[in-house]
Amino acid sequence: MSDENACWFCSPGERTDPPAGGWLYDDGTWRVGHAPASYAIAGTTILEAVRHVLDERDMTPAELAGLGPITxxxxxxxxxxxxxxRVYRWATMDAHPHFHLWLVPWWRSASTRGPRYLVDAIVTGDGSTPVEAAAAAARIGLLLER
Ligand SMILES: [Zn+2]
Structure with missing residues (x-):
């Protein structure tokens, strides 16, 4: 049986590439981190439940109440x-039973849109550089503190 807490993004023992810039927001129920540079384009941000919960079906009232505002x-x-x-969303919980909502920036100038863009941005693309990811994470972190 696999350890459901051994999560690629949020478990120090499992991940090889931590969130760029560290956790940008953490209220004890929800937390936000920028995707590791190698995983996605700059600005891609992951919102996760601190508790390992699969999706809304298993969320506590506090988790459900917080989800809309923090999203x-x-x-x-x-x-x-x-x-x-636009800010695209992606949440499959494919690898681990933990609610991770990916928020992916999309521009009208992009050559693709919709699911094809998401796949390019976070699956088949080259990701971003550590410098680009850190700069985007810092800007997003400042905005989340307000
Ligand atoms: Zn996780």
Whole structure:
């Protein structure tokens, strides 16, 4: 039986590439980190439940109450920090049973859109550089502190 807490993003013993810039927000129920540079384009931010919970079906009332507001704050921070036109979402919980909501900036100038863009941005693309990821993380972190 696998350890459900051995999560690629949030477990120090499991991940090889920590969130760029560290955790940008943490209220004890929800936390936000920038995706590791090698995983996604700069500005891609992951919102996760601190508790290892799969999805809304298993969330506590406090987790459910917090999800909308922190999603809204993170969408606003990603948009302001990157100047993107849309903030795409991606959440499959494929590898681990832990709610990770990816927020991915999209610009009208992009050559693709929709699911194809998401795949390019976080699966088949080259990701970003550590410098780009750190700069985006710092901007998003400042906006989330407000
Ligand atoms: Zn996790």
């Amino acid at each position: 809204g704050r993170t969408v606003a921070a990603v948009a302001a920090a990157t100047g993107c036109d």
